[in-house]
Structures are given as C-alpha cells and as structure tokens.
Amino acid sequence: MALVGFVDWRGNAIRKEVHGGVRAAWFLYVLTVVTNVVIIPNLLNLVTYLHGTMHMGVSASATTTTNFFGATSGFAMIAAFLSDSYITRFRTMLLFGPFMFLGYGLLALQAYLPSLRPPACNIEAELNSCEVVHGWNATLLYTALYMTAFGDGFIRVCLPSLGADQFDHEDPSESRQQSSFFNWYTFGISFGGFVGLILIVWLENYKGWDIGLGVCAILILLGLLIVAAGFPFYRNQVPQGSPLTRILQVLVVALRNRNLELSEKLEEAEDSRTGTGTGFVQVPPQRKSLKFLDKACIHHGKDGDWSVCNATKVEETKIVLRVLPLFFSSMIAYVSNTIVFTLTVQQGGMTNTSLGKIHVSPATLFIIPITFQLIMLAVYDQFIVPFLRKRTGYVGGIAHLQRIAIGFASMILAAVIAAVVEKKRKEAVVQMSLFWLAPLVLPAWRGRRDVVHRAPGVLQQRGATGHEVDRHGVVLV
Structure with missing residues (x-):
C-alpha cells in the first residue's frame, strides 16, 4: 500500500x-x-x-x-x-x-x-x-x-x-x-x-x-x-512549499475581507495544486475558533492566491496560531535551562572534585541524570506506557503536552536548586563537594528532555491537509 x-x-x-x-x-x-x-x-x-x-x-x-x-x-x-x-x-x-x-x-x-x-x-x-x-x-x-x-x-x-x-x-x-x-x-x-x-x-x-x-x-x-x-x-x-507564504496570504485576505459578512457555508476557491473546482465547505464544529480567518475563503469575484484562499490554507493558519502559546512558553522556560548548564560547570570547577583518589570532571557530573534517564526510559517504554495506554487511551500513555508541562516544572525546580546551592557554596568555609550539584542537574536534564524531545510529538507535521485533534481539542500539525 x-x-x-x-x-x-x-x-x-x-x-x-x-x-x-x-x-x-x-x-x-x-x-x-x-x-x-x-x-x-x-x-x-x-x-x-x-x-x-x-x-x-x-x-x-x-x-x-x-x-x-x-x-x-x-x-x-x-x-x-x-x-x-x-x-x-x-x-x-x-x-x-x-x-x-x-x-x-x-x-x-x-x-x-x-x-x-x-x-x-x-x-x-x-x-x-x-x-x-x-x-x-x-x-x-x-x-x-x-x-x-x-x-x-x-x-x-x-x-x-x-x-x-x-x-x-x-x-x-x-x-x-x-x-x-x-x-x-x-x-x-x-x-x-x-x-x-x-x-x-x-x-x-x-x-x-x-x-x-x-x-x-x-x-x-x-x-x-x-x-x-x-x-x-x-x-x-x-x-509543500513555504508555509509562511500561505499563512501570510490568509492573514492578508482575511484583513481585506474584514467588513464582509461570513455565511455558514464558505465558498472555497480553486486549489491550484490539485485542480479541484470551486465548491462549498462546512467548517467543522471543533474549528470554530479564530473565525475571523474564515473570511479569507469568501470569494467576491477576484481569483488568485492573494484574493481568495481555500479552506485548507485557513485551517493550516489556525493550527499554527494555536500552537504559538507553546512556542513562546518554551522560549521563556528554556532561558533558565541554558544558564543552569553553564553555571553548573563553573560551580563544579570551584568545588572539591575528588571522589576518593579519583578526580571527577565537572562535566562528567551529568552522567548521574543521564543514567537515571536511561533506566527510566526503558522501564517507561516497556512497562509504564502499556499500563497508562489502557487507562488513558493515549498511544503514548499520556499526552505530549502533559509531558512538556512536567518538563517546565522540572526546569523551574532546577533553577531554584541552582540558586540555593550557589548561595551555600559562597558561604561555605571549606570547598563543598562536587556532588552537591547532582540535585541540580537531575531536574534540569529531565526538563530539557521533556520539553525539547517531546515537542516533535506535538508539532510533527502531517502534510498539507492532514491534521488530528487530541482529547483536549489541541490541533496537532
């Protein structure tokens, strides 16, 4: 097939x-x-x-x-x-x-x-x-x-x-x-x-x-x-060509048609990519948000991509606008995460890096959260996901957005721990052990994994016309 x-x-x-x-x-x-x-x-x-x-x-x-x-x-x-x-x-x-x-x-x-x-x-x-x-x-x-x-x-x-x-x-x-x-x-x-x-x-x-x-x-x-x-x-x-051009076309045409009346059924322009003719399409109930963009589908006598848009372009634009909050919140959350990684190595260079007779490099400290993650990923994929899948109905056990939320919480926790440890290090009479930084890197690494590596699961592109809606009504591209 x-x-x-x-x-x-x-x-x-x-x-x-x-x-x-x-x-x-x-x-x-x-x-x-x-x-x-x-x-x-x-x-x-x-x-x-x-x-x-x-x-x-x-x-x-x-x-x-x-x-x-x-x-x-x-x-x-x-x-x-x-x-x-x-x-x-x-x-x-x-x-x-x-x-x-x-x-x-x-x-x-x-x-x-x-x-x-x-x-x-x-x-x-x-x-x-x-x-x-x-x-x-x-x-x-x-x-x-x-x-x-x-x-x-x-x-x-x-x-x-x-x-x-x-x-x-x-x-x-x-x-x-x-x-x-x-x-x-x-x-x-x-x-x-x-x-x-x-x-x-x-x-x-x-x-x-x-x-x-x-x-x-x-x-x-x-x-x-x-x-x-x-x-x-x-x-x-x-x-599929530049998505930014298609989004801009929808925004421009919708702005031009802002004073026109929107009917229940929208007249769809001819799709130059497929050669399909003009017709009428019903906007699905779950996509009633951002209705002002539907005015880009109103055909008022002029043809062309910058005069009238088909429903596919409009729905693509809505999908992108819906995921913008995730995009901006990820940017804000990731600022502190990057600082934590550089700060940890700097802190480690000013601590006691000896483990008995072994000298531990500050960068090597990240083996601790990575080892924890290796174990948890194997257990999660083989045992926890099948268990959660039966109870939640999600293929992945829980929703991608829920995992990203856990990642955001972990990043916040890592930043708080970093501040506390740095305050204690400055006040310490003798060099503190490098391993006091372990509680910092563990949530930081966990947060990075959940936010960065789960984002493709949410934003995975399905093609020009293919999109799905999860249980919370979030459209997945």
Whole structure:
C-alpha cells in the first residue's frame, strides 16, 4: 500500500513493506547515538576548553558557550523551514550535516597546532599573565564553533522528524511504533551522552583536546555515512512549499475581507495544486475558533492566491496560531535551562572534585541524570506506557503536552536548586563537594528532555491537509 505525500529517494511512491518502519529507524538511532556522543560532552565541557586553553575569562567562556548553543537552535529553525518547504529532511542532513564534521576538524587542528592558540599557561595561577585568544586565532575559533553549530542545528531538527516520517500515524500498529520511536530516540540521546561524558571528556582532559576533538570529527563523519547508507529504505515527505507564504496570504485576505459578512457555508476557491473546482465547505464544529480567518475563503469575484484562499490554507493558519502559546512558553522556560548548564560547570570547577583518589570532571557530573534517564526510559517504554495506554487511551500513555508541562516544572525546580546551592557554596568555609550539584542537574536534564524531545510529538507535521485533534481539542500539525 502506497502512502500519499511520501516518496522514496528517487521520487517514486513508497510502499509500506519496503520503505519506513523500524528497519529505517535503526539507521537514525545510530546517528542519534553517535552525534550525542559528541554534542553533549562538548557542550558541557566547552566552558573548560575556552577558559583553560583559550584563556577566556569565566564570564566570557560562559557567554560564548551560551551563544554557541543559541546559534545551534537558530540554525535549527532555518533547517526546519528549508526541509519542510523545499528539500526533504534526508537531503537537508546530507547537504549541511558535513559542516559539523568540518567544524570539529578545525577545532581539532587549532588544538593541535601551538601557533593557532595562545601559549600554554595555568590560568588559575597566572590569571593576569595568560594571553587571551585574539586576532586570526580567535577568528578561526569562532568560525569552527559556528560551523559546528550550523551542522548540528540542521541534523538536530531533521533527525526526529525524519524518524517520525517512517511511521504512519493513521495505522494503529505504526502509530504505537512512532510513539516508541520517540522514547528510544531519547534513549539514544542519553546513551550517547553517557558514553561521551566518559570517553570524550576523558580524552579531552587527560589525552589532549586535539585528540578528543579529532575523535569527535571522525565519529560525526561515521554517523553521516551510516545514515546515508539507509537512503533506499526512508520515507521522504514531499515538501509543500513555504508555509509562511500561505499563512501570510490568509492573514492578508482575511484583513481585506474584514467588513464582509461570513455565511455558514464558505465558498472555497480553486486549489491550484490539485485542480479541484470551486465548491462549498462546512467548517467543522471543533474549528470554530479564530473565525475571523474564515473570511479569507469568501470569494467576491477576484481569483488568485492573494484574493481568495481555500479552506485548507485557513485551517493550516489556525493550527499554527494555536500552537504559538507553546512556542513562546518554551522560549521563556528554556532561558533558565541554558544558564543552569553553564553555571553548573563553573560551580563544579570551584568545588572539591575528588571522589576518593579519583578526580571527577565537572562535566562528567551529568552522567548521574543521564543514567537515571536511561533506566527510566526503558522501564517507561516497556512497562509504564502499556499500563497508562489502557487507562488513558493515549498511544503514548499520556499526552505530549502533559509531558512538556512536567518538563517546565522540572526546569523551574532546577533553577531554584541552582540558586540555593550557589548561595551555600559562597558561604561555605571549606570547598563543598562536587556532588552537591547532582540535585541540580537531575531536574534540569529531565526538563530539557521533556520539553525539547517531546515537542516533535506535538508539532510533527502531517502534510498539507492532514491534521488530528487530541482529547483536549489541541490541533496537532
């Protein structure tokens, strides 16, 4: 059976028995693990590199790390627009993912060649005499960082969406597999982070940053080659053109028709994409909100996309407007979350990091919440979800929005704990133990997982005309 709106790598209609499913998802699981072996430890250890090797101040190191993370998210928005509008998600990853490999390669080269970085010195003991990275070396550093962020953003946004495309949400069996995919996708992120926080942090701190960053570049290249090998099995969603243009058309036409009377049945314009004729459509009862946009469907003699819109465009615009509160609330909640991660590494550098005779790197502390998450995800997917599914009726056990709400609460808790711990650290007579930070990173990591990695479940695009409504009346794109 062929699925409408999806094609294979050659542009032909796909077949369920050949394309998609768990077999295609396995290639994406491998890329998820490999990329997070690299991304998570370097994101958490970047403050240490910038401060200890590039001799930036503590504040400048934290700011650069935060800007790096913000740039990654900004590039992810560009990637989402391109992959949904013009090129498929698989091609987007193959075209722009190599920038991440090149970025880590440049960072490794700079860490290897003494002429490309400041002279070595102990910045804690010789604070005023250490040379801060500047000039051409600083340009090379920022170029490498933002090339890495560019590639990371494009891979990050396309990977979960491409994985969700491999399962038909209208097929009950594949719908359960899609929900399970997001659980195991998150498991792959945690497992990759667990391995990276042990292996990569150890290499960077004890064997040299050049070796650690070089291994990262090789791993990224390996992951891209593996995901490219699965191209015969992927289901690729056909791009529908720029959604921003369609939304703008609806808003402009509705504004022009604001003084016209809206009848119960709306006259729908001819759809240029399908060639269907003009007709009348009844607006479904659950979509009675934002009725002023329905005026964009009023046909008053003029044809054209900027004069009259069909009901599909209007409903798409309503869907986007309905999810804006989630978008803005996620932005507000995530501000403190990013600060908690950089603050934790800074705090850890000023605490007692000894565990007996073992020296624990501050970035390695995040193994605690990742280990907890690995265990909980396996238990959750295999036992808790089937139990909740029978009682709630949701394929995923509970609604995605409920999980995101738990994530928001965890972020708030993490910020409160961070403030309390920092106050105690400043007042302590002797160095406090690094492990006092564990209660901070646990809710912070939990909140990040629930908000970031459950958002695709809410916002997963179903195509131009396909959308569903959950039990709370929230339209899922």
